[in-house]
Amino acid sequence: MTESLTLPIIDLSSSDRISTAKSIRQAWIEFGFFYLVNHGVEEEMFQRMFEESSRLFSLPLEDKTKMSRKNQRGYTPLYAENLDPSTTSKELIVVNCLRNRRLERGFLHWSFGRNYQGPESMAFKRSAGKQLIYLSALALNLDEDFFDKVGAMDVPMPFLGLLHYPEIYSASAHKDFGMITLLATDGVPGLQVCRDKSQQPGLWEDVPNISGAFIVNIEDIMERWTNCLFRSTLHRVMPTGQERYSAAFFLDPNNDCVMKCLESCCNESCPPRFPPIRSIDYLKQRFRGFIHESEGFSPLMLADDNGKSM
Numbered sequence: 001m002t003e004s005l006t007l008p009i010i011d012l013s014s015s016d017r018i019s020t021a022k023s024i025r026q027a028w029i030e031f032g033f034f035y036l037v038n039h040g041v042e043e044e045m046f047q048r049m050f051e052e053s054s055r056l057f058s059l060p061l062e063d064k065t066k067m068s069r070k071n072q073r074g075y076t077p078l079y080a081e082n083l084d085p086s087t088t089s090k091e092l093i094v095v096n097c098l099r100n101r102r103l104e105r106g107f108l109h110w111s112f113g114r115n116y117q118g119p120e121s122m123a124f125k126r127s128a129g130k131q132l133i134y135l136s137a138l139a140l141n142l143d144e145d146f147f148d149k150v151g152a153m154d155v156p157m158p159f160l161g162l163l164h165y166p167e168i169y170s171a172s173a174h175k176d177f178g179m180i181t182l183l184a185t186d187g188v189p190g191l192q193v194c195r196d197k198s199q200q201p202g203l204w205e206d207v208p209n210i211s212g213a214f215i216v217n218i219e220d221i222m223e224r225w226t227n228c229l230f231r232s233t234l235h236r237v238m239p240t241g242q243e244r245y246s247a248a249f250f251l252d253p254n255n256d257c258v259m260k261c262l263e264s265c266c267n268e269s270c271p272p273r274f275p276p277i278r279s280i281d282y283l284k285q286r287f288r289g290f291i292h293e294s295e296g297f298s299p300l301m302l303a304d305d306n307g308k309s310m
């Protein structure tokens with residue numbers, strides 16, 4: 001039987017930012033995951049977003065295919081993800097949260113909470129994602145605005161992935177590629193993490209949903225930046241026989257930001273493990289081969305802020 005994991009709970013509304021940053025550091029070293037509460041996005045917005053997601057996924061396949069994935073955004077059908085061909089992979093719709101396209105506009109409120117009054121860049125400054133970036137810098141003994149100073153956040157790349165798992169569908173074991181993920185689920189179980197990927201067979205633990213909380217995890221870019229101090233943890237979604245909806249807000253640095261091992265994460269006895277690399281070059285390497293290039297379905301490309309592929 002799979003055990004349930006008790007992840008730490010981080011309260012974003014706490015006025016003691018130093019203590020919050022310490023708890024985040026501990027959580028990301030130990031688990032790579034935590035629950036985030038009091039983050040400013042009301043439960044009612046989660047509800048509205050899942051209703052809208054359900055409406056979109058129930059459209060006929062030909063309508064969904066018209067939104068086929070291009071430049072990192074749009075519809076990815078069942079089975080198209082290339083994580084593990086032996087499993088039944090979910091369908092998803094990816095929207096870029098900092099744009100004003102018709103499909104994307106409706107999700108801005110959800111992504112940014114009630115603070116959203118436009119323009120999007122202002123809303124982003126107050127979003128839970130941005131606050132987490134500030135707290136992560138503090139957690140790494142850096143200036144709060146460190147990630148602004150290195151140009152990671154001047155044109156951030158936040159993508160909202162709406163995910164749909166029909167009854168028997170799942171997501172195979174993977175780690176996320178970017179910086180930080182904020183995940184909301186409709187409460188149907190299935191998410192599991194494997195804390196020690198070297199152990200064979202791996203021990204998978206359930207991550208129960210907490211109503212109204214985000215499940216937040218570190219992604220590979222942050223693991224690399226921190227010289228593996230913070231853990232990008234292997235996770236998957238198992239089929240439960242119930243239809244399931246979730247939404248993942250993937251926060252990536254600006255494409256041109258160069259990720260160089262953070263000074264607070266290396267020293268003579270622990271030298272940098274990875275050479276510096278531009279965020280876009282790293283992500284391109286990682287995304288290559290991730291999506292099947294089937295007929296009528298665009299190969300995955302990364303886009304700059306004007307929607308041009310790079």
Ligand SMILES: O=C(O)CCC(=O)C(=O)O
Nearest residue numbers: 163176185191237246248
């Ligand atoms: O649906 C979930 O609970 C997890 C989704 C996920 O891990 C992902 O999209 O990267």
Ligand SMILES: [Fe+2]
Nearest residue numbers: 174175176235
């Ligand atoms: Fe993931």
